[in-house]
Amino acid sequence: MGNTAAQNIEKCKNWLSRDVYPLWSAKGIDKSNGGFVESLTFEGQPMDVPRRAMVQSRQIYSFLTGARLGCVSKDFAHSAALAGTRYMIKNFMQPSGAFIYSINPDGSVKSANPDLYTQAFALFALAQAYSISPTAEFKDPAKALVKYLYRERKVQAGGFTELDEKGTISYKSNPHMHMFESAVAWMQVDQDQEWKDLGHELVTLALEKFIDPKTHVLGEYFDSHWNHKMENGKFIYEPGHQYEWAWLMFLYQELTGRDLKAVRHNLFQLADKYGTSPSRKIAFDEMWSDYTPKLQSSRFWPQCERIKAAARLGTEASADQKVTYAKAADDALETLFKFFETPMKGLWYDQLSAEDTFNSTTAKASSLYHIVNAIEEYVLYRPRL
Template sequence: MSSLSVRLTDVQRDLTQWLFTAALPIWRDVGVDTVKGGVYEALALDATPVDLNRRTRVAARQVYAYAQARLMGYQGDVDTVIDAGLNWLAGPAAAPDGLVYAVLSPYGQVVKDEFDFYDHAFALLAYASAYRVRPDDRRLEAQAILVRDKLLATYKHPVRGFEEANPRTLPLKTNPHMHLFEAALAWIGAGGDSQWTEMATEISQLCLDKFIHPHNGSLREYFDGEWNPIEGERGRIIEPGHQFEWAWLLVRWAEISGDDKFIAPARRLVEIAEDFGTDHARNATIFELWDDFSVKDDKARLWAQTERIKAYVAMCSLAATADEKSGYVVKLIESVEGLKLFLEVPVNGLYRDKMNSDGSFVQEAAPASTLYHIICAINELNLVDGAGLSIL
């Protein structure tokens, strides 16, 4: 076994141990509100709950996280969190039309009742994740189809993709589409009907045709009603973390669909995010660039580090030779080391969210929503086989 294989095995073991022995127990035992229901938005770094208004996406993400934990072989209690999340979606967060409210108070009063595309993408991901570990519960699939069909009937863009509101508000955004794409892939993996494949096909092609810059290969965030980059500064914003995340999704879709046209754009997204969107002095992927690849915001968020990991797992799957794969594994391990900077906190299992330009961290509570990113990255990391790597 090469030294690189040993290093890969070590980081896979270390992160999985952190997840199973520290993170999952604390976000279950402290992160679930056993009195009012649902899950807390955040835990202070002394592991006490922060009882803020609750975004529905957080409950959905925690369902995903604990369902994924079970699929990864975690033997601890996952049902407490899955039930808390699903009961919140079906209870306080449930709107009369079958959709979900975006934000509620800790006591379940609606704070934001307007449609939020992003939250519905995560509701669909939650139902798919729960269905994979509870395949006999057909209500999960029925609820997902209800939400999906409501989106198609009420919020479909007249040409491709989805609106942010009905009547329309601008800008249209790529980020909710990315997570709806993720949810569609999850439902394909869970054995869902053909409409999930149709949805994934449409979003993936919209990405190639409109989201990705035709000249430099970057991915824009904000668009007008005809899928042109919105005028002004917002139309020039690039998020390196999203570059990595879209690359991972496009490689997954290439494998599912058998269409290799998504591979080259994915490679280019990784190249941009690594070369221009990652501060190698801090070993941290930063928040925002302009479309000429100059830095807009050099703070670093934890979630972007997890997307860097996932992107290099995807690149490993594309490697044609041992040397090429070894090069990607070196970057993968570097990405893990970048993530681990955020995990150095007084209470094991919590994490920092924002890194300043000088490498220090913003002193704030750990957001529950980030566990979704972390567990997905660790699961992807564990898929990489270290056999046959070169010594680099």
């Protein structure tokens, strides 16, 4: 690319305004049944496949973010977001307060599993809707969801259980990261103590359990006491999640004043030092805790998280560090645009193989949330040198 930050910003906004939002506004919203579609083919046609609650949530956010960036009409985006949130509440919420994983396009249940990842994104969507319509319509379901989690999913050592289709319990950091994201989103729009308590519990869990005191990297998989699940003396971590936690902790510190600067920068720097390929300008999908790559493939989203973290952390860095953070943001954006070179504009590939090839024929709606989040952070915060 070799572009200046200003040129990168213009390129991003043009792509969103001309290619992405016109296509996803026309084809990504189901005008018959309501809600957002799960994915589009590379010909730009909606696929008749089950819909996850997580996709509804992410598209609510994506349209609101597009409006903030000036890349889609505010009236259209707000209307789509509110309709999408009502669709999600109506079709996915259970009397318990939990949200189910997926439904069929006709509204019938596909998977009634109330996995923790889905709960995190449902809570996130409700905060997005509340940000433009601060009413009980969206706060009451959010409060009911948190009550459900503490009533039925609480782990004695902190946090919540993950569930699969068979009801098998597991313990993972990733859904907690998204739950933390949701707590932060609520803290940004509402003063209720419940969001502050949830945020405090989750960031404490990350600091005390998820981050390994020896290697200082943040693991993915745990036992019921939040001990890292080991394989041959090492555990798995993901550079993309290191970046994402660093970014979220920045937002949390802004809201609470809790000093997390050293932790945030350390997570970022470890991810950048060991979890990227400088020659390929990519962030690896998975690493071992001895800092060696487990997977040398690279999905699109770790590039997005690298952009976000580099942009925000760069705002508080020294003059020398600013250059490093700006370069990380620029490299990640350059790589991200390779994922957008699809047969039809406004779509994206999901994963770059270890051999630097793409192989997919559909674009997941769930990806847009990562992409527009990264672009907004780059536009607003990429360090000016």
